[in-house]
Amino acid sequence: MGLSTLIACHECDLLQRRVPLANAGVARCRRCDAVLYRGSSSEDSDRALAYTLGGLILFLIANAYPIVALELQANRQAASLYDTVHALWVDGREDVSLLVAFTTLVTPALEISLLLYLLIPLRFGRTPSETVAVLRFLQRVKPWSMMEVFLLGILVSLVKLEHLAHVEPGIALWAFGALIPVLIAAAGAFNPDDIWAKIDHVA
């Protein structure tokens, strides 16, 4: 019996036979409906690479420019993502500052760069040497990337300030808005199972 023809559901442990899927197909657990694996096409990793590169550019813009500016009686204050982390730090809230930095800066930056580390060599038919470690790390770190929540947080704070002062959305706000769907598309196209399968063939 070949173990590679079987798959155990990661949510209910039900043992099932793998069946070949069409490109956009999704295999779900017969018992609990969890997604077991997705059909793969050769364009998947190309699309993932394109989206991730787009995400990288948007991420850089989102970090280089102010998110919002506030004007009140000739006083003007603009804040970038880094400024929010920095302001909390100098305010003596190092713990909150680190939490914000970790979830909106460090984790997304790691996600984007590690995806590129995997996808660029794969584009040229090579499997990078640290593939296994990187895939494991990406899986662990994923829940901690919270840019979409941060974007909603910006919007809520804008509404709160609207009554007090004139607020002006910055370039970074639009970049954030565009970045989130792009990263979701990248994650949708990126299929780790394909890479695991490649590793099997090498080994």
Next chain:
Amino acid sequence: MNQHPVTARQVGLCACHTCGLLSKWKRDHAGLTCPRCSSHLHLRKPDSIARMWAFLIASYLLFLPANLLPIMHTNSLFGAQSDTIMSGIVYLWVSGSWHLAMVVFIASILVPSAKLLALTFLAVSVQKRSQWDPIQRTNLYRIVELVGRWSMLDIFVVSVLVALVQLQSLATIRAGHGAVAFGAVVVLTMFAAMEFDPRLIWDPQDDPR
């Protein structure tokens, strides 16, 4: 077609938590690793429920300070003001942004408390080897995993406000102790959800003792 569902564990197989590869499970091999990705292999996440309780109890302890202590102090020409999560929601509501007040209420109050209760319910039901509707309980676990992160909303709101409202003499906003407690609750409940192994929901009916 077989009538009885067969699980990997029943036939002595163990799926890797990281890459999904099936390996033969040997009872006496404690330090078994996955041949493909060299992750440690376990039939179920080790000490899942005990670790989950540790995170849950810590979350419950911090839940009150998170909601009662001010998350933000405002100093302006009009005087000083301290806001808890709830008073921030009330402020949004009375200033006419009732839809945003709802969003913040759902993200900051409803989701964290519902999440704590849901995780507690899952932990208790698994400990009692309950066989009550595994599909519903699996769905509950999926919802918890999906929505938990949105509780970070208020932390981000405070941090943007702190950075923006530093207008020298006019107004300043500082983060309060409530923000630390609240952030800790979000992180701890996320850890609790990650420790939970949904396969434990199905084990009592697959392997009745």
